[in-house]
Amino acid sequence: MAELSPVLQQATPVLAARGQGVYLYDEDERRYLDFTAGIGVTSTGHCHPRVVEAAQRQVGTLIHGQYTTVMHRPLLQLTERLGDVLPAGLDRMFYVNSGSEAVEASVRLARQATGRQTIVAFQGGFHGRTMGAGALTTSGVKVRAGIGPMMPGVAFTPFPETYRHGWSEAEAVRFALAELDQLLLTVTSPKDTAAFIVEPVLGEGGYIPAPAAFLEGLRERADRHGILLIADEVQTGVGRTGKFWGHQHSAITPDILITAKGLASGFPISGIAASSALMSKAWPGSQGGTYGGNAVAAAAALATLDVVRDENLVDNAAEQGARLQEGLRKVAAEHPVIGEVRGRGLMVGNEFTTPEGTPDGATAARAHAAAAERGLLLLTCGPAGNVVRMIPPLIVDSQQVDDAVGLWSEAV
Numbered sequence: 422m423a424e425l426s427p428v429l430q431q432a433t434p435v436l437a438a439r440g441q442g443v444y445l446y447d448e449d450e451r452r453y454l455d456f457t458a459g460i461g462v463t464s465t466g467h468c469h470p471r472v473v474e475a476a477q478r479q480v481g482t483l484i485h486g487q488y489t490t491v492m493h494r495p496l497l498q499l500t501e502r503l504g505d506v507l508p509a510g511l512d513r514m515f516y517v518n519s520g521s522e523a524v525e526a527s528v529r530l531a532r533q534a535t536g537r538q539t540i541v542a543f544q545g546g547f548h549g550r551t552m553g554a555g556a557l558t559t560s561g562v563k564v565r566a567g568i569g570p571m572m573p574g575v576a577f578t579p580f581p582e583t584y585r586h587g588w589s590e591a592e593a594v595r596f597a598l599a600e601l602d603q604l605l606l607t608v609t610s611p612k613d614t615a616a617f618i619v620e621p622v623l624g625e626g627g628y629i630p631a632p633a634a635f636l637e638g639l640r641e642r643a644d645r646h647g648i649l650l651i652a653d654e655v656q657t658g659v660g661r662t663g664k665f666w667g668h669q670h671s672a673i674t675p676d677i678l679i680t681a682k683g684l685a686s687g688f689p690i691s692g693i694a695a696s697s698a699l700m701s702k703a704w705p706g707s708q709g710g711t712y713g714g715n716a717v718a719a720a721a722a723l724a725t726l727d728v729v730r731d732e733n734l735v736d737n738a739a740e741q742g743a744r745l746q747e748g749l750r751k752v753a754a755e756h757p758v759i760g761e762v763r764g765r766g767l768m769v770g771n772e773f774t775t776p777e778g779t780p781d782g783a784t785a786a787r788a789h790a791a792a793a794e795r796g797l798l799l800l801t802c803g804p805a806g807n808v809v810r811m812i813p814p815l816i817v818d819s820q821q822v823d824d825a826v827g828l829w830s831e832a833v
């Protein structure tokens with residue numbers, strides 16, 4: 422008899438038997454309001470009928486057609502359909518299976534295209550757990566400690582944070598860009614720097630939205646020095662923040678856009694988008710993976726994009742996200758242990774802080790557990806696990822948002 426590895430530390434004791442819409446059910450049919458969405462994956466809710474139907478149809482037709490051997494229609498259709506939502510100029514797609522692999526694909530492409538090595542990443546960023554993506558990750562010691570050496574050629578610089586320093590947005594942006602300029606002078610020359618990789622909302626690092634002026638400052642420096650700008654939209658993409666892509670809260674267009682998680686409502690598929698000029702710098706054979714662009718996952722992704730469009734889920738994310746933040750701010754006003762409520766669209770965090778102003782992971786953990794006991798599933802993130810985050814499916818309605826706020830209020 423075998424058992425699961427203890428490395429799997431489950432955040433709740435729930436044994437999920439089935440999912441429908443915004444709800445998960447355990448084996449006793451106890452219902453949970455799922456404000457985790459499988460860590461931001463089940464964008465159209467659990468088992469959306471159109472996604473189920475598309476996947477079932479594809480399973481009976483062609484499960485796997487390896488894309489370096491044969492091409493298949495679902496991947497071509499998905500690519501064509503992504504053309505409707507990708508920023509102008511980013512018209513070439515390449516597919517793998519997970520966020521981490523797509524991050525690695527973006528690093529490979531950036532290094533191939535520029536002939537430079539250094540990737541500049543931001544402190545508190547999360548880009549995955551593989552040895553390359555993990556090398557770019559600094560949110561939480563657990564991804565790296567005792568595991569290195571990781572991929573070399575990475576330099577870190579601060580992400581703009583207002584709450585932690587008590588700064589205005591302008592002050593935080595000025596500081597972060599000045600630090601980046603200093604890094605480019607002293608640590609890595611621009612001539613050695615292939616790319617900046619940034620999350621439009623710092624995710625695992627604490628749900629901190631990047632100010633538009635910060636992304637615009639990165640874009641300006643990237644253009645000035647011939648450095649590529651990679652937007653890691655693994656968590657922020659496909660409508661999550663109330664725009665189709667998280668970077669669209671600013672005026673920039675990235676050179677490489679990474680998408681995963683919400684793209685296929687739970688099926689593993691991820692990809693990078695870039696211009697054809699940039700993509701043509703990658704040589705055949707240097708990118709890929711056996712399962713990349715799986716036909717069933719591609720069909721599910723295509724159905725997901727249709728549902729997002731037909732059910733106006735991007736607008737719903739903006740509307741329900743605003744409602745959620747408003748409700749949570751009322752809860753925070755009554756409970757000073759929550760120092761800040763912040764986020765974009767349906768990517769919202771509640772930061773727990775001690776009276777001395779230090780991150781309060783212990784109270785956040787208790788509130789998280791108390792919410793689960795009441796039937797509300799949430800996640801934690803942030804430097805000390807002190808941010809309780811809410812990332813429901815994009816189909817969530819006003820009643821479900823109000824129910825979640827009510828349960829959260831009781832839990833806190």
Ligand code: PLP
Pocket residue numbers: 460519520521522524547548549550620624625653654655656681682
């Ligand atoms: N990038 C970001 C911004 C993420 O949030 C994550 C996962 O949470 C990843 C990359 C890694 O994705 P995956 O876990 O699918 O490898």
